[in-house]
Amino acid sequence: MKERLEKAGFAVLTLFVVCLSLLPFLWFLDTSLKTPIDITAIPPAIVPSGSFHFYESAIENYNLLHFVKNSMIVAGASTLITILLSVFAGYALARLRMKYKGIIMGSFLLVSMFPQISIAGPVWKILQSFGWLNTYQGLVLPYVTLTLPLGIWITASFFRELPGELEDAAKIDGCGHVQTLFKVIIPLAAPGVFTAALLVFIYAWNEFFFALLIMTEKSYQTLPVGIALFQGQYTMPWGEIAAASTVATVPLVLLVFLFQRRIVRGLSAGAIKG
Amino acid sequence: MIFGLFFDYTVTMKLSLSARERIFAAFLVLPCLLFVAIFAFYPILYSFYLSLHRIILSLPGLKQPFIGLANYRELLHDAVALHSLVNTFAFVFASTFFELVFGLIIALIINRHFSGRGIVRAAVLVPWAIPTVVASQMWRFIFNDNYGLLNYLLFGSGVTSYKAWLADPFFAFSAIVVADVWKTSSFAALIILAGLQTIPDELYEAARIDGAGAWNRFRSITLPLIKPALLIALLFRTMDAFRVFDLVFVMTQGGPADSTNVLQFYGYKKIFAEGLMGYGSTISVLVFLVTFSVSLLYIRMIGSRILQEKT
Numbered sequence: 296m297k298e299r300l301e302k303a304g305f306a307v308l309t310l311f312v313v314c315l316s317l318l319p320f321l322w323f324l325d326t327s328l329k330t331p332i333d334i335t336a337i338p339p340a341i342v343p344s345g346s347f348h349f350y351e352s353a354i355e356n357y358n359l360l361h362f363v364k365n366s367m368i369v370a371g372a373s374t375l376i377t378i379l380l381s382v383f384a385g386y387a388l389a390r391l392r393m394k395y396k397g398i399i400m401g402s403f404l405l406v407s408m409f410p411q412i413s414i415a416g417p418v419w420k421i422l423q424s425f426g427w428l429n430t431y432q433g434l435v436l437p438y439v440t441l442t443l444p445l446g447i448w449i450t451a452s453f454f455r456e457l458p459g460e461l462e463d464a465a466k467i468d469g470c471g472h473v474q475t476l477f478k479v480i481i482p483l484a485a486p487g488v489f490t491a492a493l494l495v496f497i498y499a500w501n502e503f504f505f506a507l508l509i510m511t512e513k514s515y516q517t518l519p520v521g522i523a524l525f526q527g528q529y530t531m532p533w534g535e536i537a538a539a540s541t542v543a544t545v546p547l548v549l550l551v552f553l554f555q556r557r558i559v560r561g562l563s564a565g566a567i568k569g
Numbered sequence: 570m571i572f573g574l575f576f577d578y579t580v581t582m583k584l585s586l587s588a589r590e591r592i593f594a595a596f597l598v599l600p601c602l603l604f605v606a607i608f609a610f611y612p613i614l615y616s617f618y619l620s621l622h623r624i625i626l627s628l629p630g631l632k633q634p635f636i637g638l639a640n641y642r643e644l645l646h647d648a649v650a651l652h653s654l655v656n657t658f659a660f661v662f663a664s665t666f667f668e669l670v671f672g673l674i675i676a677l678i679i680n681r682h683f684s685g686r687g688i689v690r691a692a693v694l695v696p697w698a699i700p701t702v703v704a705s706q707m708w709r710f711i712f713n714d715n716y717g718l719l720n721y722l723l724f725g726s727g728v729t730s731y732k733a734w735l736a737d738p739f740f741a742f743s744a745i746v747v748a749d750v751w752k753t754s755s756f757a758a759l760i761i762l763a764g765l766q767t768i769p770d771e772l773y774e775a776a777r778i779d780g781a782g783a784w785n786r787f788r789s790i791t792l793p794l795i796k797p798a799l800l801i802a803l804l805f806r807t808m809d810a811f812r813v814f815d816l817v818f819v820m821t822q823g824g825p826a827d828s829t830n831v832l833q834f835y836g837y838k839k840i841f842a843e844g845l846m847g848y849g850s851t852i853s854v855l856v857f858l859v860t861f862s863v864s865l866l867y868i869r870m871i872g873s874r875i876l877q878e879k880t
Contacts, residue, residue: 301783305678305681308674308678309678309683309689312674312675312678312689312693313689313692313693315751316692316693316695316696316755317692317695319707319708319711319751320695320696320699320707322707322711322718323703323706323707323710326710334716335715335716336716337716337721337726337728338721338725338726339716339718339721380600380601380604381601383597383598383600383601384597384598384600384601386597387593387594387595387597387598388594388598391590391591391593391594391597392587392590392591392594393590393591393594393595393598394591399598399602402605402610403601403605405864406605406609406610408808408860408864409609409613409857409860410808410811410812410832410833410856410857410860411812411814411833412812412814412832412833412836412837412852412853412856413612413613413616413853413854413856413857413860414608414609414612414613414616414853415836415837415840415841415853416612416615416616416619416840416846416849416850416853417611417612417613417615417616417619418608418612419840419841420615420619420846421607421608421612436604436608437608439604440604440605440607440608440609441609443601443604443605447601472589472590472593497698500700501699501700501701501702503700503701503702503814503815503818504812504814504815504833504837507818508837508841518700519700519701519702519703519815520702522700522702522703522706523702523705523706523815523818523819533710533713536706536710537706537707537710540700540703540706540707543700543703544698544699544700544703547698547699547700548695548698548699550698551691551694551695551698552688552691555687555690555691555694556687558694559690559694559759559762562756562759562760563759563760563762563763
């Protein structure tokens with residue numbers, strides 16, 4: 296009896312937490328599918344009319360697709376570069392003999408905790424002096440810097456778990472260091488590299504602060520900047536904001552449901568040896 | 570003699586091998602170090618340099634006169650900066666407290682074995698994955714005074730009692746805490762989960778045989794054993810809460826009456842909206858020093874455990 300009660304209580308609590316996690320966003324998704332009249336209705340319309348009015352309006356009046364394109368370019372390029380560099384550094388830190396490992400790991404940890412404002416002015420000035428404000432590389436460079444710690448920590452923690460004899464075996468087969476890395480280690484740690492890429496991509500896709508500073512021209516702005524700056528002429532364009540928000544979020548929600556296990560492992564590897 | 574020669578040969582061979590390994594390793598890490606040096610460490614020093622000068626972006630003719638610590642003296646008398654500092658600490662304290670509490674609850678749920686656990690784990694991760702700007706707009710819409718969901722849930726169709734939550738200093742601040750707790754509790758949960766997974770089931774079994782109830786088992790087994798994980802979650806969440814920006818920018822713009830103004834937002838406004846690159850940089854330096862000392866404090870508390878485990 297007591298056990299059954301405990302089970303029921305647990306089920307209720309679980310349901311409550313799941314609802315709390317999902318409902319606020321589902322409400323926004325619901326809003327994006329309404330008509331302008333539905334949005335301000337009281338009592339609120341629960342069932343949306345299924346109209347794509349706001350999506351069309353967001354594309355036509357607010358250049359939604361432009362923001363999507365910029366986000367894809369910036370997040371994609373940042374992920375590629377960060378992962379390439381992280382794989383090299385992660386391999387060295389996890390599996391090679393090397394001096395000052397602790398200091399190097401520690402300084403990466405420090406960078407991941409920097410408040411962005413403490414570097415914002417200088418980063419802006421550096422980019423300005425290169426003429427890279429409002430360019431893709433102008434945003435990709437800071438993103439690579441800020442995501443490197445995450446990428447290195449995750450790839451290093453996956454590399455460390457591979458058996459120690461791999462390099463020796465590869466050496467006996469006549470592989471040099473570079474060959475060992477590319478032909479043995481990376482293929483075996485592919486799931487870890489993928490996990491790191493996933494987390495870096497989500498970070499770069501969501502980042503707002505630097506995107507706001509660096510991309511002041513509309514044609515280069517990413518989705519978060521676009522969504523934050525949506526302005527109507529007389530009222531807030533809530534429907535369009537909800538539509539753009541849904542477009543920005545759905546890919547991430549899909550990634551979470553597809554790769555939940557990897558994300559859970561990757562995030563805890565970034566913090567504690569999992 | 571021959572043995573000695575052979576010995577020498579292997580030693581030099583070994584040395585050169587390990588030396589080659591070290592050089593290769595340094596070569597692999599170098600690009601990352603360059604990135605971090607140019608776009609993270611150098612800018613910190615540069616911020617300090619800028620804070621000692623008068624730089625106004627809209628008046629380039631002014632050049633960049635060195636003015637010593639004048640900007641810092643101004644900072645001491647800046648009531649808004651002080652207010653932002655207090656707000657930032659209040660936000661850090663409130664949000665991390667609730668995030669750890671909810672994070673612990675979520676972690677305890679998703680650590681249990683039940684069918685559909687994968688889906689529950691994915692569902693609680695959704696807020697973490699949502700862009701903060703989107704979460705901010707979403708909560709801003711829920712807190713909307715005319716047709717927000719919260720007003721309807723509280724007051725039904727009685728429009729006259731609808732409240733403008735974000736126009737009230739206390740509720741605006743609370744709204745930002747709510748949005749942050751909603752968004753990041755699951756991150757704290759994952760770190761705590763990693764701690765929970767290290768506790769062997771036999772411990773609970775033994776306690777159960779000894780007649781310990783659920784609360785006692787939680788208090789004397791779970792809590793002490795996940796303490797390191799809790800501290801690490803606290804460290805990560807605190808550092809992240811210090812740089813709260815997106816929520817404030819979208820939901821309140823620091824208002825009403827600076828009640829939600831936080832350091833990162835204030836610094837942004839000074840440097841980029843008002844163009845006071847010199848004075849704004851003092852805020853950058855202040856934020857860095859504050860977070861750096863808080864993180865040192867935590868890392869002391871945790872011991873060098875994370876670093877040791879990592880290397």
